[in-house]
Amino acid sequence: MRRVRHTGNVAAHASLPIFGKASVVALLAGICTIVFSPRLLPLGWGVAAAASGILFWILPSRLRLLGAALVGLGWAAVHAHAGLAQQLPPGGPPVDHALHGRVISLPHHGPGGTRFHFRVDDAPAMPAELRGRDLALGWYDGFRGAADDRRRTLRAGERWSLTVRARPPRGRVNPGGFDAEGYALRQRLAGSGHVREPAQAHPLGEPTGLPAWRERMAHAIARAVQSDGRRFVQALALGDTRGLSQADWDDLRALGVTHLVAISGFHVGVVAGVAALLAGGVWRCLPMLGLYVPRPMGAAVAAVAGAALYAAAAGFALPTVRTVLMIAVVAAARCSRRRATVAQSLSLAALAMLLFDPLAVLAPGFWLSFAGVLWLIWCLPGREQGWLRGFLSAQGVATVALLPLTVALFGQASRAGPLVNLVAIPWWTMVVVPLALLGTALEALIDGAGRWPWQLAAWCFEASWWLFGYAARSELSLWWLPQSNRWALISAVFGVFWLLLPRGSGGRVPALLLCLPLLWPARHGPAEGEVELLVMDVGQGLAVAVRTRRHTLLYDTGPGADDGFDAGERIVVPTLRALGQGRLDRIMISHDHRDHTGGLRGVRRSFPGATLQAPPGALRGRASACHAGQAWQWDGVTFRVLHPPRDVPQPTNDSSCVLRLETNQGAILLAGDIEKRSEALLVRHAGALLAAQAVVVPHHGSASSSTPAWVAAVAPRLAIVSAGHRNRFGHPRAEVVERWQAVGAEVLNTAESGAVRVWLGREGLQVREQRVFERRWWDAAERSRPAAILSAIKQAAAGPED
Template sequence: MVIAAGRDGAPAAVPLPLFGKACAAALLVGVCVIVFAPQLLPRGLGVVGVCVGLLMGCWPSRWRWLGAALLGVGCACLHGHAALARQLPATAAAVDHVLQGRVISLPDHGARSSRFLFHVDDDAALPVEVRGRVFAMGWHAQAGSGEDPRRRVQAGARWRLHARLRPPRGLRNPGGFDAERHALLQGVAGSGQVREPVRARLLAPASGMPAWRERMAAAIAVQVMGGGARFVQALALGDTRALTQADWDDLRALGLTHLIAISGFHVGLVAGFAAWLAGCAWRVWPPLGRYWPRPLGMAVAAVSGAALYAAVAGFALPTVRTVLMIAVLAAARCSRRRVTVGQALALAALAVLLVDPLAVLAPGFWLSFAGVLWLVWCLPGRDPRWLRTFLAAQGVATLALLPLTVALFGQASRAGPLVNLLAIPWWSLVVVPLALLGTALEALVEGAGRWPWQLAAWCFEGSWWLLGYAARSPLALWWLPQARDAALLAAVLGVAWLLLPRGSGGRLPAALLCLPLLWPAQQRPADGEVELLVMDVGQGMAIWVRTRTHRLLYDTGPAAVGGFDAGERIVVPTLHALGEGRLDRLVLSHGDRDHAGGVAAVRRGFPRTLLLAPQGALPGIDAPCHAGQSWRWDGVDFQFLHPRPGTSYQGNESSCVLRIATAQGAILLAGDIGARSEAQLLQAPSTLRAALVVVPHHGSDGSSSAPWVAAVAPRLAIVSAGHGNRFRHPRPAVVARWQDAGAEVLGTADSGALRAWLGREGLHVREQRVFQPRWWDAAERARSAAILSAVKQAADGPEG
């Protein structure tokens, strides 16, 4: 802003080009149009958008907001291309490299593997495709005795590693975590796996801020007694490695995940405390005012404190955004400009969006800005009754942010509004200051932080013990089905209507606007129809089947000891996103971990579900599955074709083969059977005919024999396999065999989750990656590159 004289001689605020609230809103709209589009505009159009936007924005006219929107379009386009250019090409195969660089994150050492971020040196001797880039590295433990070298990996250390690198690639399921978007936000170029660990070499010991953070985390673990140490590490250093999945489940149920680790809210508290300390210094020693005005000193102290705290957190994205917002407000303060809260919010949004337009992909961006915006709109004045203001703010934040919370996370905490009344003041004003005091003292004198840290742990454990009862209540967490994008806009309008001043009327219509998000319509199959979803779980299998009033889960996906659990990370969240609150039956084809690894998590999420599996496959089954078992749900027949009753368990060959028959055709789920079991089933070939088949054993050479394929003769064959898996499933010969039989072959590796409907209108299928395209989607970019390459080769001709 600039200052001009008003009619009464008082200074009047005149907005500079592109710095008004309307321009900030227009810039946000322009950024969102590009970032949430299925395809990214060409880089040249992005340059044009930036140039035209700057010219229109700086030109004094009523169309300045349009210039801001074009500037947002151009900036988002250029940042998107730059982010993709930092990643390995989507078509790149897994290649081994010798890397030299620095560990820049706190390494997470599990029982069987370690994970950390590795920044490769910008060295001309290294390959250009990896030089100066960041990779998410994994280092698996080696079998045998002796020292495990991965345990020596420390934050801030420099290593030479032999690693196999891959471009970012994630799993795609309804309502699931988007790993490729996360890699884009984190600036990660790809994933890597350390190979030949004996050749790994430590080049330089740990140093710098990452090493200091790891030393502080280790000191907390050693000096603090009890289980509260892990939460002190999170609140003081942003180190959440020690938090278990049960801890995160409880925090989500209580709506308190925003208070754990170093959040933007905590950065704001530290900035305010630093400004208060600076103000006290000026009051204690007034001569300071002769050299530096007190308001400027407080502003500089606030920015310095926020930046230091963000550094302690490893410059996590939420903290960086908060520091940027505080810096903008401090700059306005130092320039002695009159800035309202709304103008300050607009300036902060402009700063964040111009520096990093892709920040709109992060949930924290929307929750932080929307939360402040709602509070400014609903509580514009100052009320001397602080308790009333706090309660009103909590009520406004709970109601106003409910649509965003549901849309972003697919869940809401019923206990959150009440729990936050206790947790926010207690954790933020007691636990966090004690944790930070301990960190500051420990940084000055070794061992001095023990008692503040211990007090912080005791204070936290006292509240956590009380809150744990609420977290474990089945009514604490509210899962909601995935709704359409338009439902979010309607719900935001409905909430705004509900928060209008008293006497505005129309409360019932406002509540009705929220229903499409909170209670979305679901199209369930009619009688005699069936719906199926083959989830994208990597190298494994998990299939959800639904009739009009019943639902069944066939397999639960893979799980590794002490590592990834598809049941917990994929199957349960996907079922909730589909609106499922219960399961009628859980069928495990056999006991291998790629099919039954997630069973414990699924049974925790859906208790009292009947579990069927082959006899002897694993303990705890409710009933064995065997040929001849059958039942009927809503006009759809279910029948097991294999294994034979009384046979001993033989691993893959004992897989439960389930046939789901409708009047329009059948679906065949064959687990991991091989050619031997297929030959047994061919004794009754009439039962094998199906419209859809999930290809046995992920498309291996030992299954899908030619007679079996001919007997099934499906229209659609689905392969559940991981992208680039070490078994090279599905094998090209197997795919060709199904295609020669007239089937369209689709795989979860390229299509993501595959959803099929079999009913009166025939067989229909929907690929998740095609249904919800994203410009950062690695599979779609690889597919587009392959098409362009084929077109170019055809245009060049045989001699080209």
């Protein structure tokens, strides 16, 4: 009996190798515990966890999995603290710096500005907090009233001397919105900013390095290909997506083929396979090479080299780096003459990726790429079947298995995707991409030699794109789903696992039921007679979604900018989709100002059936007029327009539509940008109708609004300010905030709270701040709070100023 037990222990130890699949899963679990927690583990505890975990991991004991998990905990914490330490201190004001550095990305030249990444020189003359670090910068026309054409001469790989106003990473936080602060952390950006004093900016040298080569190739493609397909050839050959418009991205999402445009991990794998086949052919043609280097080893080295070169052409984007690591692991196994299954290779590649950058789990591509291969390994484990049946089976498995991740990460799924991919994957991958790469390779060797492959690649792409265009513009092509929680995703993953079990493993109905919380989530909308308000975090502007039981109104659409930023398509529409809004009944524009109408075009494109209402004379006849005395009722909630007066011309701000939402539990007031004149008019004529439970503070908290008489007449419990973080106007003014607080109102600012969600119903007035609801340890507002408190304590200790 003792002998048998000893053998069992040895077998147990052997089944848990240091770099085995179970250890990788434990490492991943530890990393995810830290990365997706609302609070970050202190650095000291992280170092201790990593050190103790290494000890348990390398020793052959039953604690090996615990050791791997501890290493994941500690290593993720160390990387997280290092990533935050690279950023400018949160809470600090923007500061102007004279910087020397290099443009490390392909500059995106828009109609009103240029966006690019800039690496500051690691030199003693540079500011210590920015030395050797990366910034996301904008160079905008119209700064201080004049356009500057020199920004258009900015080239990738070029060194410049710039005066930059830099600030810490800071993003807008909305339901279903883009996480700009998480993106800055993943990209290791120290901060963002814009170019000041453009007249003093000047280049310091000619473009050099990989970014300069990529831009030269992009320009060569643009010269060689005159048709519209050149933007896609640039994307597929170089990962240069600057030429793709928002309409292109909308079509690609509707078709479910965004993973095939730009340089994806799948394309890198194809290139590696072709390189291995070519190397094998060389060895067969020259058998003497086998005396020095075995053919399998030569093919493995060629595969890694081909993958690395293609990844370099893409600027070493994260998906390509993951694939190169995976190919390198497989190649190392072949070169060491060790047999490695696909699952073992996948786990080793994941291990290499996680040890290299544990914060990669924040990127959607990490989960989609590794999960996709994992599902294929599990569902199609080396089955003997023809290539067509195998391709169809793989496509079916990928469509079903990745649906929960796609919905959870992007809030959408493509109904047309499974059919479109059947054509796009073989045609683009086997025809368009090789031609684009052949042209790039020839052009790199001989100027002008890449013309005909690029032109042929563009022609082949356009032939398929013309066909796909009809499917992309169909209303049935894209399926939008509301934002769901993590438990719904976990339940759906288990449901898909059950659904893909072999036949005879159990009923399919329970599997589908597990998917329902994600694919058909419960709607927690207002009941009859209740109203819900969402003041979106749009920066220096305003966008408010008002929902009743069956209707939705959008009050203002957020700001627009000269650089092409459209709050409608970037913020408002994704937020409405995350709320589960398939339709929009009415859009009310408070007044004609870019901070309030800048996103109108994007909203109208997604919700063309919504009626449009604005002050008389605004939007040049495109909207019906709103004026005092108008009223309607939706689902037991009365909507009443209090301002502007009918047929009485008003200045732009004072012409704002003032909307009152009335329920049995109280009222909410939306006041646009009215100023003192209109406030006094409303106090005289509206009287008791101004009293409200909550108010969106007029004019972003400007000193020209919120007079004492107006504040006293409204007397809310909640006052919400929609303003940009550290905006140049100083909104909201301190005296205005104090005025609202003096009447007992809690004042919330979207710059600090993120989107503010308000409910007024049977349970009274309720509020939720998005930054608090979705607490994240990399949140700039959360990290700057202790610094703000410490500053306030120091000021109090110093006593009043003289």
